[in-house]
Amino acid sequence: MAATSATTFFIGSTASTGSKVGHMQSKAFSIKLNPKNHLRSFSGLKAATSPHASYKVAILGAAGGIGQPLALLIKMSPLVSALNLYDIANVKGVAADLSHCNTPSQVADFTGESELANCLKDVDVVVIPAGVPRKPGMTRDDLFNINANIVKTLVEAVADNCPDAFIHIISNPVNSTVPIAAEVLKQKGVYDPKKLFGVTTLDVVRANTFVAQKKNLKLIDVDVPVVGGHAGITILPLLSKTKPSVPFTDEEVEELTVRIQNAGTEVVEAKAGAGSATLSMAYAAARFVESSLRALDGDSDVYECSYVQSDLTELPFFASRIKLGRNGVEAVISSELQGLTEYEQKALEALKPELKASIEKGVAFVQKQPVTA
Ligand SMILES: NC(=O)C1=CN([C@@H]2O[C@H](COP(=O)(O)OP(=O)(O)OC[C@H]3O[C@@H](n4cnc5c(N)ncnc54)[C@H](O)[C@@H]3O)[C@@H](O)[C@H]2O)C=CC1
Numbered sequence: 001m002a003a004t005s006a007t008t009f010f011i012g013s014t015a016s017t018g019s020k021v022g023h024m025q026s027k028a029f030s031i032k033l034n035p036k037n038h039l040r041s042f043s044g045l046k047a048a049t050s051p052h053a054s055y056k057v058a059i060l061g062a063a064g065g066i067g068q069p070l071a072l073l074i075k076m077s078p079l080v081s082a083l084n085l086y087d088i089a090n091v092k093g094v095a096a097d098l099s100h101c102n103t104p105s106q107v108a109d110f111t112g113e114s115e116l117a118n119c120l121k122d123v124d125v126v127v128i129p130a131g132v133p134r135k136p137g138m139t140r141d142d143l144f145n146i147n148a149n150i151v152k153t154l155v156e157a158v159a160d161n162c163p164d165a166f167i168h169i170i171s172n173p174v175n176s177t178v179p180i181a182a183e184v185l186k187q188k189g190v191y192d193p194k195k196l197f198g199v200t201t202l203d204v205v206r207a208n209t210f211v212a213q214k215k216n217l218k219l220i221d222v223d224v225p226v227v228g229g230h231a232g233i234t235i236l237p238l239l240s241k242t243k244p245s246v247p248f249t250d251e252e253v254e255e256l257t258v259r260i261q262n263a264g265t266e267v268v269e270a271k272a273g274a275g276s277a278t279l280s281m282a283y284a285a286a287r288f289v290e291s292s293l294r295a296l297d298g299d300s301d302v303y304e305c306s307y308v309q310s311d312l313t314e315l316p317f318f319a320s321r322i323k324l325g326r327n328g329v330e331a332v333i334s335s336e337l338q339g340l341t342e343y344e345q346k347a348l349e350a351l352k353p354e355l356k357a358s359i360e361k362g363v364a365f366v367q368k369q370p371v372t373a
């Protein structure tokens with residue numbers, strides 16, 4: 001199934017010999033990474049299957065806490081030729097700053113609704129981290145009233161201007177904003193369920209990190225699938241499916257599961273009112289963008305977990321491992337939901353009512369306020 005072969009890439013900048021372009025490249029720190037599991041977008045990476053990969057990426061909400069570091073990470077990708085940054089304010093400075101990095105992509109800034117259509121023209125991947133983040137004491141669902149409308153409006157513009165693009169939804173509550181996006185695209189007559197993704201990569205990144213720490217594993221090797229949704233108990237790490245295979249006591253399963261489910265809250269509380277996860281989220285989102293670009297570029301071995309339209313369960317949307325291809329979701333991987341432990345099976349059943357309600361809330365929101373033609 002998934003790729004296990006390793007790819008060499010270079011980090012650091014102690015030597016620039018052999019570099020055809022003037023950006024950082026080093027022969028000093030050559031490390032092996034599992035390409036399935038890690039962000040690879042650093043200069044020096046042999047980028048693409050095709051020699052002239054050049055994709056256009058747009059970030060909507062680019063001046064925000066996630067948007068800025070995400071833009072930087074995408075600016076480092078050798079797969080990207082154009083990076084369009086959109087926000088309602090403050091995006092000019094972000095773009096000017098970023099445009100001085102001597103990596104190949106051209107950065108452009110777009111401010112306000114009147115510039116949104118231009119921002120989206122011919123874009124291959126649209127990433128949406130626009131919206132408000134949580135403060136301590138709030139749930140992700142508490143963001144619904146503000147973020148639902150932001151996502152609805154932005155996806156309407158995506159439908160009008162780049163209906164073939166991959167759409168990555170980061171704005172919370174993801175469990176509802178993805179169904180909102182689907183409903184908008186349906187009403188616009190351009191819904192392709194294979195190209196709409198709720199970004200749950202951060203749950204996988206966290207699960208890999210926490211499991212590696214707990215079990216003293218080499219982080220680079222660890223891969224934990226996370227299924228369900230992206231809020232509280234709907235986040236379900238399948239620890240029994242961890243690779244490499246490793247035994248967990250019941251106490252470890254409980255402790256790790258709860259930590260992974262509450263990891264967003266852990267950051268919200270540590271930031272004490274200054275927002276939620278931004279840097280780890282940018283890292284995770286950049287990984288998902290890179291995986292999408294590799295898939296668009298013809299790499300036939302790209303797997304990620306994502307919250308997508310799904311028939312794995314009775315719920316219309318569900319996060320699980322998917323295979324990505326040129327046209328988006330090529331397959332939803334069902335095998336990881338088979339042979340669950342009793343704990344996982346119970347947790348799966350327990351998450352369904354909450355996830356179902358969040359999906360229905362998103363769908364009802366758009367049905368009550370139909371899109372503009
Ligand atoms: N899916 C996930 O795993 C995660 C999701 N999030 C979510 O991502 C969202 C963004 O978080 P942060 O970047 O920390 O927030 P932030 O407040 O720092 O940035 C949000 C940006 O969105 C912009 N914005 C607001 N309305 C807009 C509109 N109509 N069009 C374009 N841009 C608009 C703001 O001007 C701001 O620059 C939040 O909803 C947060 O809950 C955060 C972490 C993880």
Ligand SMILES: O=C([O-])CC(=O)C(=O)O
Pocket residue numbers: 133134140172202263264265267268276277
């Ligand atoms: O917790 C939040 O509000 C932000 C988020 O989704 C996460 O960090 O997983």
